[in-house]
Amino acid sequence: MIRSTHRRGRHKVFIGMAPGVGKTCRMLQEGKEMLREGTDVVVGLLETHGRLETARQAEGLEQIPRKRMRYQDVDLEEMDVGAVLARRPQLVLVDELAHTNVPGSEREKRWQDVEMLLLSGLDVYSTLNIQHLESLNDLVAELTGVVVRERIPNRVLELADEVVLVDVTPETLQERLKEGKVYAPEKVGQALANFFQRRHLVALRELSLREVADRVENDILPSLTPLRERVMVCLANYHTSKRLLRRAARLAAAMDAPLLALTVQDPNRFLSREESLILEECRQLCDDVGGTFLREESAEILPTIARVAQEKRITQIVLGQTMRSRFKALFRRPLSERLQHQLRSLSIDLHLISEGLPVQPSHDTAP
Structure with a gap:
C-alpha cells in the first residue's frame, strides 16, 4: 500500500x-494558462500522433523525457514516473489515461501511474475517450462493432475532482478527419467507413454528454429535480419477483433509464433455502438485464425504501401488488399506500404490477 504525507493531488x-475532438489541445491550453499564472507545470506524457496543431500547443511547456524500454526487440517509450516525482512540479499533464504500459513496467496501466502521482500530492490533468470506460464496453461494442481493449475502471472517473467535456459535432469531427488533422491520409477512408461513421459518433457523443450530465446532477444538484429518469424495483422472496424485475427492466429500457433492484431483508428473519435461491436468481437476472442489485438489511422496510430512493435519486418505483384477503384489506392499508405516504415529500412515480398470489406467505416485511 502506498502511503504519503502529502495531500492527494487534484x-x-x-x-x-x-479521438480528434480536441481533448489534448484543450489540456495543453489550460496547462499553459496555469503556467502563465505562476504554477509549475510539466508534460509527463504527450501523444501528438503526428498532429501539428497538437505539437504547436505543447510549445513553451517543459516535457519530462520518456523512459525507454525494450520489448520483443523493439524500443518503446513510456512516461517516466520516477523522473516526474524527482522533478516534483505542481501540475503534470498526462495524455491518454487508458493506455496500457509496456510489459515489464512498474504498473500495468497509465491510470495507475496517474494514481501514483496523485497520491504523491501532484495535481494531474489527463485525457480520456468515453469508449474506454469499463461500464460502457459492451454498449460501445454493440453500437460501433468495435471491442475496446484498453479500459479504465469507472471509479477513476468518479474520483476525479473535475471532468471537462470537450465536444464537437459528428460532422465537424468527420471534416477534421478528411483534412488530415486526426489520422494520416491513408487511414482516413477506413476510419470514416468504420468507427467514425456518423451514427457511431452520434451515439458516442450522447454517451459523453450523459456521463458529464449525470456527474453534474450528482455533484452539484442534490436537492433539485433529477435530470433523467431512474427506475427502482422492490423485490421480495417470491417466485414472481423475476417477472416483476423483467417488467421493471422493460420500463427502464423504454425510459432509457438506469435500473436499480432493491431487496430489503429483516435481519431477524431467517431465509429459507428456496427464498435464498430466489434472491440469487434475481441477482443474476438483474446483472443480465444491465441493472444494479442492492440488498439492504433492515426491519424498517418502507423507511428503508424511501431512504434508498432519495439517496439514489430515483424517479420511478416498481412495486408488486399481491392479492390480499378481504379481512386484511379491512384492517390494514395496502403496502403501496403506506409507501406513498413515506414518499410524500419526494417527486417519485409509483408503478403497481399485479403479481397474483405469492408462493410464500407474506410477512409484509420484504418488498
Whole structure:
C-alpha cells in the first residue's frame, strides 16, 4: 500500500466522444494558462500522433523525457514516473489515461501511474475517450462493432475532482478527419467507413454528454429535480419477483433509464433455502438485464425504501401488488399506500404490477 504525507493531488479529466475532438489541445491550453499564472507545470506524457496543431500547443511547456524500454526487440517509450516525482512540479499533464504500459513496467496501466502521482500530492490533468470506460464496453461494442481493449475502471472517473467535456459535432469531427488533422491520409477512408461513421459518433457523443450530465446532477444538484429518469424495483422472496424485475427492466429500457433492484431483508428473519435461491436468481437476472442489485438489511422496510430512493435519486418505483384477503384489506392499508405516504415529500412515480398470489406467505416485511 502506498502511503504519503502529502495531500492527494487534484485530478482533472478532459473527456470526449472520440479521438480528434480536441481533448489534448484543450489540456495543453489550460496547462499553459496555469503556467502563465505562476504554477509549475510539466508534460509527463504527450501523444501528438503526428498532429501539428497538437505539437504547436505543447510549445513553451517543459516535457519530462520518456523512459525507454525494450520489448520483443523493439524500443518503446513510456512516461517516466520516477523522473516526474524527482522533478516534483505542481501540475503534470498526462495524455491518454487508458493506455496500457509496456510489459515489464512498474504498473500495468497509465491510470495507475496517474494514481501514483496523485497520491504523491501532484495535481494531474489527463485525457480520456468515453469508449474506454469499463461500464460502457459492451454498449460501445454493440453500437460501433468495435471491442475496446484498453479500459479504465469507472471509479477513476468518479474520483476525479473535475471532468471537462470537450465536444464537437459528428460532422465537424468527420471534416477534421478528411483534412488530415486526426489520422494520416491513408487511414482516413477506413476510419470514416468504420468507427467514425456518423451514427457511431452520434451515439458516442450522447454517451459523453450523459456521463458529464449525470456527474453534474450528482455533484452539484442534490436537492433539485433529477435530470433523467431512474427506475427502482422492490423485490421480495417470491417466485414472481423475476417477472416483476423483467417488467421493471422493460420500463427502464423504454425510459432509457438506469435500473436499480432493491431487496430489503429483516435481519431477524431467517431465509429459507428456496427464498435464498430466489434472491440469487434475481441477482443474476438483474446483472443480465444491465441493472444494479442492492440488498439492504433492515426491519424498517418502507423507511428503508424511501431512504434508498432519495439517496439514489430515483424517479420511478416498481412495486408488486399481491392479492390480499378481504379481512386484511379491512384492517390494514395496502403496502403501496403506506409507501406513498413515506414518499410524500419526494417527486417519485409509483408503478403497481399485479403479481397474483405469492408462493410464500407474506410477512409484509420484504418488498
